[in-house]
Amino acid sequence: MSVTSADVRARPERARTRRKPSAGGSKKWVAWAFLAPAAVIIGALIIYPTIDTIAQSFQNESRQFVGVDNYKAITESPRILTAIRNTFIWVVVAPALITGFGLIVAVLTERVSYTTAIRVVLFMPIAISGLAAGVLWRLTYEPDPERGALNVVIGSVVNLVGGPGAYPDATVLPEAPVQETSDGALAARSTVRPGESAEIGLVNVLDEEIPAGATQASEPQASGDSIPVVVWRDFKPGGGEPGVIEEGELGLPGAVVELTDASGEVVATQTTGPDGSVSFSGVGDGPFKAQIAASTFSPGFEGIEWLGSSLVTPALILAFFWMSVGFAVVIIGGGLSALPRDVLEAARVDGANEWQTFRLVTVPLMRPVIGVVFVTLTINVLKIFDLVYVLAPGASQDEANVIGVEMFRTAFSERNFGVGAAVAVLLFILVIPIMALNLRNFRRES
Template identity: 50%
Template sequence: MEAATVTRRRGGGRGRARLVPLLFLAPALIFLVVWVIYPTIWTIGRSFFDRDGGTFVWFDNYQEIFTTDTLLTAIRNNVIWVAVVPALVTAIGLIFAVLTERVRWSTAFKTAVFMPMAISLFAAGVIWRIMDEKDPAQGTVNAVIKVFDDAFGGGGAVTAAQSSTPQLTGSISSGFVLRTPLRAGDTAVLGLTAIPPDEIPRDAPDAQQPSAEAGAITGTVWRDFKPGGGRPGVVEPGEQGIGGATLELRDNGGGVVATTSSEPDGSFAFDDVGSGQFRVAIASSTFTTPFEGVSWLGEKLITPAVMIAYIWVWAGFAMVIIAAGLSAISREVLEAARTDGATEWQVFRRVTVPMLAPVLSVVFITMIINVLKVFDIILSVAPQSSQDDANVIALAMWRTSFGGVNDFGLGSAIAVFLFLLVIPVLALNIRRFKREEG
């Protein structure tokens, strides 16, 4: 009798011991069922029905995924994302983590690089949408490119012009050449008209009639136009000089002997020209269109533009994770490699990277999962006109279901397809965790 009582008490104790963990897990299990398991099962079932959910269509929705141009573009873009972004994020994070170990201001640098993680991807996309504007006066990226373009040549003095007299022949594509041959001591007047008014600065000085100089060929290039009338080919008060024009001195064979640029008042001079006859020409580079900006948000570059924004956000995450793994590496191993004569590159490639392999795989696999689900940053960076070209699977799912199409059958099929793509990566991650625990 006492043995039976003890057995019942032990059985009851084991039951209560099992019940307590279940009570703690119950809220999480309920949420798991309500927010994950049930929606997953419902979405799989809904993917076999038509737009309205009233007709069972078998695998028609899945077939449409691989026959619609927009969805094929989304799949292709996702392949590009998976092939490029995880590797770049991991590599940049590794480089930052290694280099910041050797600088005194590493904390400030890591804070700056990690800062984008503090905002949402949508907000980061809005930032890059503004930075990628084509107009250099608005977009930061093109403004930086314009600085370098201006430093190494930039645009011409004007973009369009015509000769004001028959003595100056040519076009903006080939340049304008003065018909009359000149010798040392002669002057050249090169009048242009049909120049857009806004391309001549309002404060440009008036053109000056060129003065002859011994041993040199001088001249003036100017806007040969005077409100109220004037004489073509004659430099008159009120007519403005064209500064920054490129002038060429050509020999009888058409070869360029010398080049120079005009002053703000349009004057120029070729010194010490020697004997012989020459022709003066306005080079075609004078009419080069100035840098107008790269169309980062256009159909050709929108995917790389979004990738750059995404890498900007996640590089800080990769750097912090890899830096944590780097701090755990035994410094004795690194010093031993250096003592044996290894260069810094050899230490990095044959010691540091292999020892960081588990951490690098964590970052890499995490980024693969993230880029498969990328959505909001594309929606915020890509304008409506180029969203089809930047489309990815997750964005295609949202646009098909909730973006105005309202085809929940096809949208559910896209969601299931994306779920199937993520499962192998998740399985690989779980397997890696088990291997590390073992």
């Protein structure tokens, strides 16, 4: 350690004689000289403003005392009440979810050889701003089912189960002898029996929806015990006569035709061929009704409005989850590596399985670290601003509102300092329990 300088050593005698009497008095002066810059800045820009904001919350713009009017304004503003409700949801959901998931992932990453690599990837978002995360997730949450990554993933699963129908927009003419059933199928009003036929004419079928192989529709010819059904486009250039299959009107392939019995139960299903016809046989005596199944008209997956007003808060919390899980994993992982290995080994030797070891040994030993992560996340959630401000689009900004954002909006977008100060005080009150907890922990340690 070569830090002790030459001039320090040069004057040992004088220093020694000077130091003793001055130990009390001038030390205090020296200490304050070191503290002064920080004290002035903290005093002027944190302590004084905190007190002044409390005062402002009882005053109007021109700083006249108005009692609790500003607080009353909070309770009368639906937008601010939404902010309070949302902050409450955030605090209840986000820290617990992130800490719990972080604990599991931290334990799991310990069991593989690429611990560090995984933790770094999960931790990386912590270096990214709330604004950047907002942009990233705006892109991910894109509502268009073709362009939003999340919607494409969900859409591909949904479309596996039931994709879009052949004719999503098709309807029938009002005068047609067809009615819509309660589940969205289009059923012919009259019943059929073997040897009879049914026809259902659709309109509002787009040219591009009709497959290239579609051919001219023709009048169904019933014979024996078969029940032919034709689905056709009841429209041709120039209009045509409604309800009649005419030259130039195409059969509609790919429509799902169902035959239902008197109780409404589906007894047979077929998909129409190129001329729009199907033929049922051997289904019994009936009477039946022919209908085009609702699935033919299903629009398919249209994309979820993640950032629309109903889902915006869960969507924001998910983005915050992405941002913060790495923090939990790294802190808890740091704690795990400091756990006494022999205790865990002893538990395993005593016959505890992995889950028991985790629940009965790891978690209790990790409680202080888990607590720190939970408290840190809680404070971050209470103060959250940029992610919400950037990710929620203008239309759902009110629905996504949280206290941290509301304070900025009231005080600086709307220049209402009185109510803005009251909202700030509200936020301050919410962090006081955490402040008390910090102080208790600190005093216990020292």
